[in-house]
Amino acid sequence: MEQITIALPSPAAGTTRSLNYLRFGQPGQGPKAYIQAALHADELPGMLVAQHLRQQLSALEQQGALLGEVILVPAANPIGLAQTLLGTSQGRFDLRTGQNFNRQFQNLSQDVWQRVLPQLGADAQLNQQLIRTAIRASLQDPQRDQAAYDELSAQRLALMRLAADADVVLDLHCDCESLLHLYTGTPLWERVAPLAGLLGASVALLETESGDDPFDEACSRIWWDIAALAGATFPIPLACLAVTIELRGFIDVDHAIAGRDAAAIVDFLRLQGVLAGPLSQAVPAACAPTPLAGCMPLTAPVAGLVVYLRELGATVRAGEPLIELIDPVSGSVQQLLAPVDGLYFARENRRYVAPGTRLSKVAGKLALRSGALLSA
Numbered sequence: 001m002e003q004i005t006i007a008l009p010s011p012a013a014g015t016t017r018s019l020n021y022l023r024f025g026q027p028g029q030g031p032k033a034y035i036q037a038a039l040h041a042d043e044l045p046g047m048l049v050a051q052h053l054r055q056q057l058s059a060l061e062q063q064g065a066l067l068g069e070v071i072l073v074p075a076a077n078p079i080g081l082a083q084t085l086l087g088t089s090q091g092r093f094d095l096r097t098g099q100n101f102n103r104q105f106q107n108l109s110q111d112v113w114q115r116v117l118p119q120l121g122a123d124a125q126l127n128q129q130l131i132r133t134a135i136r137a138s139l140q141d142p143q144r145d146q147a148a149y150d151e152l153s154a155q156r157l158a159l160m161r162l163a164a165d166a167d168v169v170l171d172l173h174c175d176c177e178s179l180l181h182l183y184t185g186t187p188l189w190e191r192v193a194p195l196a197g198l199l200g201a202s203v204a205l206l207e208t209e210s211g212d213d214p215f216d217e218a219c220s221r222i223w224w225d226i227a228a229l230a231g232a233t234f235p236i237p238l239a240c241l242a243v244t245i246e247l248r249g250f251i252d253v254d255h256a257i258a259g260r261d262a263a264a265i266v267d268f269l270r271l272q273g274v275l276a277g278p279l280s281q282a283v284p285a286a287c288a289p290t291p292l293a294g295c296m297p298l299t300a301p302v303a304g305l306v307v308y309l310r311e312l313g314a315t316v317r318a319g320e321p322l323i324e325l326i327d328p329v330s331g332s333v334q335q336l337l338a339p340v341d342g343l344y345f346a347r348e349n350r351r352y353v354a355p356g357t358r359l360s361k362v363a364g365k366l367a368l369r370s371g372a373l374l375s376a
């Protein structure tokens with residue numbers, strides 16, 4: 001294992017931060033997996049999973065079981081990790097710009113397409129190598145460094161440079177209170193399903209364009225975008241399995257759970273040929289996937305005290321009461337109803353909220369929404 005530090009540009013005179021990552025195996029040897037935790041810096045279950053992965057991968061490396069390369073970034077957002085406001089961690093939005101740390105990653109599709117178009121041919125494997133080389137060249141272009149002069153842009157660029165040429169990209173997040181769920185590209189589902197089964201995911205949300213360029217999609221969409229541009233002319237494999245894994249809720253930081261999650265990820269890396277050896281368990285069946293556009297939020301229309309009427313994991317019917325929103329001054333009570341039939345899988349952890357707060361999510365089967373599909 002090698003520990004590597006990337007310096008970020010100074011945000012203020014006399015002050016610097018750095019991004020740190022671990023490398024297991026050799027670059028360019030075998031398949032590459034990239035795993036990061038806490039891009040939303042206050043989402044900590046993934047940070048503990050990374051700690052377990054560090055131990056498991058170190059042992060596997062010593063046993064000679066590493067067939068490929070694994071990059072592990074245990075704290076992917078040092079900027080957000082240092083943000084505390086009045087005693088509360090602020091890890092989702094950059095306090096300087098208001099930007100969500102997991103949005104606005106580089107969309108490389110057009111640039112990579114222009115670079116590879118003259119070279120593409122009839123061999124899918126060769127096309128894959130050419131596209132990977134073009135991805136690296138696009139990200140190493142000095143113009144990108146010039147544009148990434150501030151700390152946040154430089155952090156995004158550094159993460160993309162570590163991840164975008166990988167075969168497997170796993171971005172570890174969590175929700176407020178939730179069951180374990182995944183986001184991934186629609187065309188990747190069949191190959192991601194074993195991971196969903198191993199992790200025991202309750203929900204898998206599929207989309208090809210979620211809006212606002214989250215990290216996983218910035219890595220994986222290059223391949224289906226180029227496949228669409230190439231049409232029937234050139235065979236283009238979907239060579240980056242990128243998944244955002246929501247490891248339950250904020251407070252689900254527990255050794256037993258994190259150990260199981262890490263073991264599931266290690267098994268998936270065995271399935272992908274990154275690690276040698278037999279799986280620690282048979283791969284359980286995955287949940288049925290649903291469209292991200294069918295994941296329906298339930299928003300508070302007024303301020304109030306929140307009382308949940310159903311537990312997470314409930315299968316609910318449209319129109320069924322899920323939440324009571326109580327105005328403690330007037331005593332009025334408003335019931336919020338399930339927006340669709342589906343699985344009730346995530347909810348807000350605060351119990352008094354302002355108008356407009358997203359309180360719950362129900363995963364339905366029908367794609368009902370359009371436009372930007374992720375929450376702020």
Ligand SMILES: [Zn+2]
Binds near residue numbers: 040
């Ligand atoms: Zn997150």
